[in-house]
Amino acid sequence: MSAEAAAAHDHHHHHAPRQEDYPVDPHYGQATGGKLGMWVFLLSDALTFAGFLLGYAIARGGTKPWIPEGLPELGINFTACLTFLLICSSVTMVLAFQAATERNKQETLKYLGLTIFGGFLFLCGQYKEYFGFELLGSLVANFHADWGAWLAMGLTDEGLFFGTLGGSEYSAYGSTFYMITAFHGMHVLTGVGYLIVIFIRTYMGKYDDGNTNHIEICGLFWHFVDLVWILVFTFVYLIPE
Amino acid sequence: MDLQPIHSPPTTFIKKYVFSTDHKVIARQFLWAGLLFLAIGGGLGMLIRWAWGFPGEAVPVIGDLILPHSNGVIGPSTYNGIFTSHGLIMIFFAITPMMIGSFGNLCIPLAIGARDMAFPTLNMLSFWTFVIALLCVLASFFVPMGTAAAGWTTYPPLSTQIGTPGLGQTFMVLAIFFTGSATIMGGVNYVTTVMRLRAPGMTYMRMPLTIWGQWLTAILNVLFVPVLAAAAIMLIMDRHFGTEFFIAGANGPGDPILFQHLFWIFGHPEVYILILPAWGFAGDLLSYFSRKPAYWYKGQVWAMCAVTVLSAIVYGHHMFLTGMNPLLGQSFMLLTLIISVPAELLFLNWLHTMWKGSIRLTTPMIFTLGMVFVFGLGGLTGIFLGTISTDIYLHDTMFVVGHFHYTMAAAAFLATMGAIYFWFPKFYGCQMNEAIGKIHAWLSIIFITLLFGGQMVVGFSGQNRRLWNPFEYTFLEHLTELNLLTTYAAFALGISQLLFVWNFMEGVFSKRTCGNNPWEVGTLEWELSSPPPVHNFTTIPTVLRGPHEYANPEVRRTLGRDWISQTEELPSQPAGTGGADSGAAPAGGDSADGAADGDAAASDEPAAEVAGG
Ligand code: HEM
Numbered sequence: 001m002s003a004e005a006a007a008a009h010d011h012h013h014h015h016a017p018r019q020e021d022y023p024v025d026p027h028y029g030q031a032t033g034g035k036l037g038m039w040v041f042l043l044s045d046a047l048t049f050a051g052f053l054l055g056y057a058i059a060r061g062g063t064k065p066w067i068p069e070g071l072p073e074l075g076i077n078f079t080a081c082l083t084f085l086l087i088c089s090s091v092t093m094v095l096a097f098q099a100a101t102e103r104n105k106q107e108t109l110k111y112l113g114l115t116i117f118g119g120f121l122f123l124c125g126q127y128k129e130y131f132g133f134e135l136l137g138s139l140v141a142n143f144h145a146d147w148g149a150w151l152a153m154g155l156t157d158e159g160l161f162f163g164t165l166g167g168s169e170y171s172a173y174g175s176t177f178y179m180i181t182a183f184h185g186m187h188v189l190t191g192v193g194y195l196i197v198i199f200i201r202t203y204m205g206k207y208d209d210g211n212t213n214h215i216e217i218c219g220l221f222w223h224f225v226d227l228v229w230i231l232v233f234t235f236v237y238l239i240p241e
Numbered sequence: 242m243d244l245q246p247i248h249s250p251p252t253t254f255i256k257k258y259v260f261s262t263d264h265k266v267i268a269r270q271f272l273w274a275g276l277l278f279l280a281i282g283g284g285l286g287m288l289i290r291w292a293w294g295f296p297g298e299a300v301p302v303i304g305d306l307i308l309p310h311s312n313g314v315i316g317p318s319t320y321n322g323i324f325t326s327h328g329l330i331m332i333f334f335a336i337t338p339m340m341i342g343s344f345g346n347l348c349i350p351l352a353i354g355a356r357d358m359a360f361p362t363l364n365m366l367s368f369w370t371f372v373i374a375l376l377c378v379l380a381s382f383f384v385p386m387g388t389a390a391a392g393w394t395t396y397p398p399l400s401t402q403i404g405t406p407g408l409g410q411t412f413m414v415l416a417i418f419f420t421g422s423a424t425i426m427g428g429v430n431y432v433t434t435v436m437r438l439r440a441p442g443m444t445y446m447r448m449p450l451t452i453w454g455q456w457l458t459a460i461l462n463v464l465f466v467p468v469l470a471a472a473a474i475m476l477i478m479d480r481h482f483g484t485e486f487f488i489a490g491a492n493g494p495g496d497p498i499l500f501q502h503l504f505w506i507f508g509h510p511e512v513y514i515l516i517l518p519a520w521g522f523a524g525d526l527l528s529y530f531s532r533k534p535a536y537w538y539k540g541q542v543w544a545m546c547a548v549t550v551l552s553a554i555v556y557g558h559h560m561f562l563t564g565m566n567p568l569l570g571q572s573f574m575l576l577t578l579i580i581s582v583p584a585e586l587l588f589l590n591w592l593h594t595m596w597k598g599s600i601r602l603t604t605p606m607i608f609t610l611g612m613v614f615v616f617g618l619g620g621l622t623g624i625f626l627g628t629i630s631t632d633i634y635l636h637d638t639m640f641v642v643g644h645f646h647y648t649m650a651a652a653a654f655l656a657t658m659g660a661i662y663f664w665f666p667k668f669y670g671c672q673m674n675e676a677i678g679k680i681h682a683w684l685s686i687i688f689i690t691l692l693f694g695g696q697m698v699v700g701f702s703g704q705n706r707r708l709w710n711p712f713e714y715t716f717l718e719h720l721t722e723l724n725l726l727t728t729y730a731a732f733a734l735g736i737s738q739l740l741f742v743w744n745f746m747e748g749v750f751s752k753r754t755c756g757n758n759p760w761e762v763g764t765l766e767w768e769l770s771s772p773p774p775v776h777n778f779t780t781i782p783t784v785l786r787g788p789h790e791y792a793n794p795e796v797r798r799t800l801g802r803d804w805i806s807q808t809e810e811l812p813s814q815p816a817g818t819g820g821a822d823s824g825a826a827p828a829g830g831d832s833a834d835g836a837a838d839g840d841a842a843a844s845d846e847p848a849a850e851v852a853g854g
């Protein structure tokens with residue numbers, strides 16, 4: 001079987017053979033090496049998060065009260081919006097992939113761009129959550145005092161720090177929060193960079209032959225980052241004291 | 242179907258030997274790095290033995306050089322640094338790069354019929370990330386207060402600033418982090434390569450057991466090294482950024498036991514990470530050098546798979562004495578004891594493979610026999626540790642040290658040595674000297690057995706592990722002589738490795754050559770020249786049968802030899818199969834069932850032939 005399938009595969013290979021041109025495998029069908037590799041990596045990455053979340057769970061189980069006197073609570077509403085934003089960016093990612101399979105380059109670029117924008121906004125949101133946008137806040141304050149104050153305010157301004165940074169007292173609450181969300185934020189940052197590369201390559205016409213494999217693999221990573229965030233949001237933000 | 246790229250060979254020195262993406266070059270890089278650190282780690286091990294054999298005496302010859310401040314005497318804190326770095330170096334920077342980094346890289350593409358790894362660049366990055374880790378290890382020795390000193394398990398609070406304020410501990414934890422990243426990169430590559438790049442006809446059940454071992458190891462690596470990486474990051478945070486994840490009691494609100502959980506969630510799979518490749522080598526080499534099919538190949542495969550799965554859920558047996566819930570303890574005990582069933586099954590299969598074989602006592606075979614022997618001792622002693630009632634007494638004694646040295650150190654070391662002798666033609670194009678090799682093998686086996694046996698006996702007599710001078714305690718005074726004898730065994734083992742150094746170097750630089758297949762083995766790598774060309778296979782081979790087709794009477798009748806390669810067609814088909822001489826579908830038995838056929842051909846058919854004849 002594989003001999004014929006591979007022969008059938010043969011006709012649409014041009015220039016240098018690529019990863020996705022390897023013979024069709026009876027067990028994995030058309031899944032390319034890159035795609036399998038990404039899945040394996042994501043499993044591995046998931047276990048890194050699992051390690052951190054386990055640490056968080058045990059720390060939380062053993063610390064009473066979890067949120068020490070005087071430290072701010074996490075802003076669930078704002079982060080819920082960020083979560084929604086990330087989910088939306090997953091949807092646009094799917095649409096980008098869909099457009100790519102239909103060889104609609106314009107649409108692909110549009111949705112990839114939206115996905116990048118979503119990821120970028122998420123990062124801005126996280127920055128605001130940590131540190132606040134002071135300059136922007138003071139500008140906005142000219143028009144709307146409350147909003148300006150809100151924009152300028154981050155968790156660090158309210159005294160929540162990682163470890164003993166900023167001369168603060170150590171709290172497991174603050175440290176696990178920053179460790180896990182920052183580790184996730186690094187993933188979003190990586191994902192945005194990755195998406196930008198894919199955007200540029202699409203623009204340059206690298207996928208004009210209808211081979212959407214790289215876009216799909218990038219999508220896998222992006223969906224993973226989204227999925228993990230939903231878990232992080234649930235465990236770190238939503239579980240009440 | 243010839244679709245994997247053939248790159249033209251690199252021309253510049255840098256591309257060829259330094260930042261090479263060729264899996265065979267990377268295999269050699271890992272081998273050299275591993276051997277170098279094996280020597281360093283071995284030297285550290287001999288220093289530990291010196292401390293126990295001659296407590297308080299200056300280390301001879303090199304003492305003044307390495308310990309100038311104490312005139313060569315190993316003091317308590319130096320001793321802590323020595324045993325810690327010995328363990329970490331041996332596990333992460335000697336055995337792992339050799340057995341997995343080197344042989345995984347060399348064997349996987351060659352033996353499954355691929356031109357390279359699935360991700361050659363990632364492969365290169367993996368090696369160079371590993372080099373960063375090595376630099377961290379080396380750096381740790383040259384900072385104030387010396388290298389890591391909290392034991393290879395790196396338990397807090399010892400491993401926090403409270404126990405080890407020096408930068409050395411940080412460097413070692415960083416090294417663990419970097420080598421972990423390198424391992425994950427390698428793991429992703431190995432797993433994908435095996436899944437994706439097997440040549441046509443190379444079904445899972447036709448893969449050499451070596452490849453099974455490497456593949457399962459890679460899966461464990463990918464899944465559990467990240468947990469260690471998470472723990473390492475948290476530990477670094479505790480050390481330098483004021484967190485107190487692991488610092489408890491008056492010093493903080495954290496939980497040191499959390500680290501033990503994270504460490505052993507990784508750590509127990511890790512011990513199987515280090516033994517599965519050795520099991521793979523053994524399964525293959527015993528068959529090759531007994532000139533018989535591996536006994537119950539599928540049973541061996543399933544046993545290895547079972548161990549892989551079980552290894553993920555037994556880690557609690559390292560923590561029986563942390564005051565865990567007795568019910569949980571009992572569960573871990575049960576699971577732990579269950580894991581010895583597949584281990585035992587493998588062992589019996591090895592014995593059966595040799596039974597009535599035409600054994601060729603080559604150097605690789607002697608090493609493999611040694612591995613089987615010491616693994617037997619180590620595995621059996623594991624049962625006493627896995628049983629809570631005996632572990633309460635044995636925990637943290639030298640008995641544990643003996644146990645894991647037999648299983649992990651001795652078995653992995655002997656298996657790796659056997660593999661080096663066996664695959665040397667594919668590394669450097671010739672065979673190493675067999676006469677010296679055999680002496681090296683026997684001496685290694687004898688002294689390694691005495692060395693770790695000595696540890697085990699003193700442990701059973703109550704000697705705790707990690708004591709700077711055990712004989713300060715009157716109840717251990719009577720063990721002085723036994724410790725001294727063990728120390729002699731250690732030095733004898735160390736000195737016999739000089740034979741290997743000479744033999745290896747001679748082989749590397751010699752102009753001797755050997756044919757493609759000096760051992761008369763049927764797996765794919767032996768159809769290639771020694772060493773193989775850059776792209777390995779000019780045409781991707783089509784695999785027809787399993788890896789252990791020996792002593793098949795039909796092969797003997799038609800080819801006049803006792804082996805046939807995995808790709809060779811028999812000149813004439815045995816009567817009754819019909820004119821299966823169809824060029825169109827030579828790989829007719831390509832599916833998973835084909836593997837079963839291959840198996841049957843290996844074991845049943847010859848018997849039928851004999852009966853018929
Ligand atoms: C055959 C079944 C095995 C059983 C039932 C078993 C059981 C155990 C148990 C219960 C311990 C903990 C002892 C203690 O700390 O009190 C232990 C320690 C250990 N075992 Fe095994 N083991 C087995 C095989 C292996 C193998 C195959 C390896 C490695 C290749 C291995 C490597 C280790 C190591 C490294 C440690 C101790 C690490 C440390 O505390 O520093 N074991 N074993």
Ligand SMILES: [Cu+2]
Nearest residue numbers: 509512556559
């Ligand atoms: Cu264990």
